[in-house]
Amino acid sequence: AQTVTQSQPEMSVQEAETVTLSCTYDTSESDYYLFWYKQPPSRQMILVIRQEAYKQQNATENRFSVNFQKAAKSFSLKISDSQLGDAAMYFCAHNAGGTSYGKLTFGQGTILTVHP
């Protein structure tokens, strides 16, 4: 079974600065997918970024980038130039692919506060 661990229940950052959210996972698959989702107070889950395990290059989406360390089973999210709108709960998630395509395993979440 897959497990996803987010060891930081809460993080804070000053506006315009950079913050990194940590995530580790455990899986027996060699091919899988990793995601960061954002959940603002509205509770609407929004995909921030995704990484295919077979790709060595770290994914980037504008101010969001990941540091994917496959051997260490680590998948951190870096938010650059933080904005007030980045304040939310962030979830790291794993998908095993194959017959488990529709199943995401989530971490416990990290609450990100952005200070003006």
Added chain:
Amino acid sequence: KAGVTQTPRYLIKTRGQQVTLSCSPISGHRSVSWYQQTPGQGLQFLFEYFSETQRNKGNFPGRFSGRQFSNSRSEMNVSTLELGDSALYLCASSLDPGGISSYNEQFFGPGTRLTVL
């Protein structure tokens, strides 16, 4: 395209009752997944339906069931409600996972907030 819709948005039930939640996926999406979100247990996978068949199932008791219709709309049912079933229930749809190299993003609905008294 319209996003994933869930109805109702809020629901209050009493212990022992049953409840049905509905999810309409994005047009053309064939896979619908359901998740339960609680402060204590976090986000947990309930089940996934694809082409009217349950393809994956999480570790929930048999009181939790679901189905998918030919238009891909899905419902989940919880029978004999317990206080611990109070949660935000999220539905997500994806186009068609296809092969391992063509994963499709799950798009989430706004959720149904269920309160069991």
